[in-house]
Amino acid sequence: MALTNRRILITGGAGFIGSNLAEYLSDSNEVFVLDDLSLGSRDNIEGMNVRIIEGSILDDAILSQLDEMDVIFHLAAIPGVQDSIDHPVRTAEVNMLGTLKMLEYAREKDAGTFVFASSCAVYGDPGEMPISESTPPNPLSPYATQKLASEHLIRNYSELYGIKGVSARFFNVYGPRQNPYSEYSAxxxxxxxxxxxxxxxxxxxxxxxxRDFVYVKDLVRGLELMASVEHKENIINLGSGRxxxxxxxxxxxxxxxxxxxxxxxxxxxxxxxxxSLADISIAKRVLGWEPEYSLEKGIxxxxxxxxxxxx
Ligand SMILES: NC(=O)c1ccc[n+]([C@@H]2O[C@H](COP(=O)([O-])OP(=O)(O)OC[C@H]3O[C@@H](n4cnc5c(N)ncnc54)[C@H](O)[C@@H]3O)[C@@H](O)[C@H]2O)c1
CATH class of the missing domain: 3.90.25.10 (UDP-galactose 4-epimerase, domain 1)
Incomplete structure (x- = not known):
């Protein structure tokens, strides 16, 4: 099911995945991007029919001025395991407190659906393959712990305040606009x-x-379905299954x-x-989602x- 005529907020929408999601959704929806441009850039969304709000998800003044949204895709983060090892407090502020602030905004503004960019890092190194949503989490870095804590907060908000929250556990995402130049680039x-x-x-x-590599255009279709299809899942793996x-x-x-x-x-x-290998049977069964890109075609x-x- 496609999202149409909705007001959609994408945090981190000037980054790699966020800008691909913004591009995909902006033809038939009103898309707002909230990004502090610390890692993303205006170039990534140039020419797209989106409104950019330059600022941090931690900034209460900005959040209080934001209007109501039908759907929030919360992707803003300081991603990367090494950054979280070097800067556990700064990354926790954005990756954990930032999620909480976005949830609070969603509660205050009665936002319908909240989709969160989590990570397969929450599984650690499970040994048994494929990795399904019921594989016990074993976060091995502050980054993974921050993502897992955020997932729990989303569950709390869903149960306590009636927000429709769901966490997507991304495996290794690749595609256009991914930064090749940092020390810890993918x-x-x-x-x-x-x-x-x-x-x-x-x-x-x-x-x-x-590794399980999923092409960003497949991933953003999966995110759209997570927000538009009726389901009761709290957590869904998005990988290639290869x-x-x-x-x-x-x-x-x-x-x-x-x-x-x-x-x-x-x-x-x-x-x-x-x-690393994702079990994507829940995404297939519940969302009717399946990757369309082979690795060769995506590359x-x-x-x-x-x-x-x-x-
Ligand atoms: N790329 C992957 O393979 C992968 C895998 C698993 C999970 N994820 C998650 O997906 C999301 C997007 O990742 P990406 O690869 O596009 O990374 P990215 O660095 O390209 O995008 C992150 C965006 O968040 C923005 N941002 C950072 N701090 C912010 C703040 N305080 N306020 C507002 N914006 C802020 C950055 O400027 C950037 O545009 C992240 O949450 C990441 O943890 C990515």
Whole structure:
């Protein structure tokens, strides 16, 4: 079911996933983006039919001036495990207190639906695959704990104040507008940009570790369905349901960019999860959602988008 003619707030809407969601929803809805531009940028939403409110989700004055919304997609965060290890308090302010403030805003303004960007990081390193929503959480970093705490707050608000809240546990999302340049950038944008620059990508460890990569255009369709389909789930995995090793991934990117460069191998990073694979049967059954992009097709589109940006 599509969302149409709704007033939609996307926090973090100038970031990678938020801007893809804004683009997807803005044709048939009134979309507002609340973003402090600390990590996102105006460039990401340039030319889109959206209204940007520049400010922090922690700023009460801004929240009190915001009008009522039908749907809130809460994506603003300081994402990334390492940042949360280096700055546990600052990240908790945004990632936990920020969620609470957005929930309070939703309660005061009677917002209908609240969809939260959670993460597969809440599962830690469960060993048993695939990872389903009933796999016990085992957060191994402040970031994962902040996401899990936010999920619990959303459940509290749903039960106590009648907000329709749901948490989407994203697996590894990739696609256009993902930042390749920070020290802790995700592997796909990093490998693509290195290949396009004629530099060899670096694989940490033997490269046999696996991840579940979901294309951002599939993900934003899933988020729309989470807000529009009647369901009673509190938590839904959004992944591809496919497990890919980093070696295979590097091979696909080398082939699709045509760079022909062999990756270098470096020492394995501490605390890296060995395997990751989402069980997406709840999303399939409850939302009728299924990824449409193969990894090859998603990578091809991402490469094209990166090339356009490089020119
Ligand atoms: N990218 C992934 O693979 C992935 C996986 C799991 C979960 N997530 C979650 O999805 C969400 C979006 O991630 P992304 O990859 O698009 O990251 P991103 O960094 O591109 O987007 C985050 C956005 O939040 C904004 N922001 C940060 N602090 C803010 C504040 N105080 N007030 C207002 N805006 C603020 C940033 O400026 C940025 O635009 C995050 O909540 C992240 O934790 C992402």
């Amino acid at each position: 592997v796909i944008p990093k490998f693509i940009s290195l290949c396009l620059e004629g530099r060899r990508p670096v694989i940490f460890g033997n490269g046999e570790q696996t 497990e890919i090793s980093i070696n295979e991934l590097a091979g696909t990117i080398a082939k699709e960019t045509g760079c022909g460069l062999e990756p270098e191998h470096a020492e394995a990073r501490k605390g890296e999860v060995e395997r 091809r589109e991402t490469i094209e988008a990166f090339k356009r940006k490089h020119i």
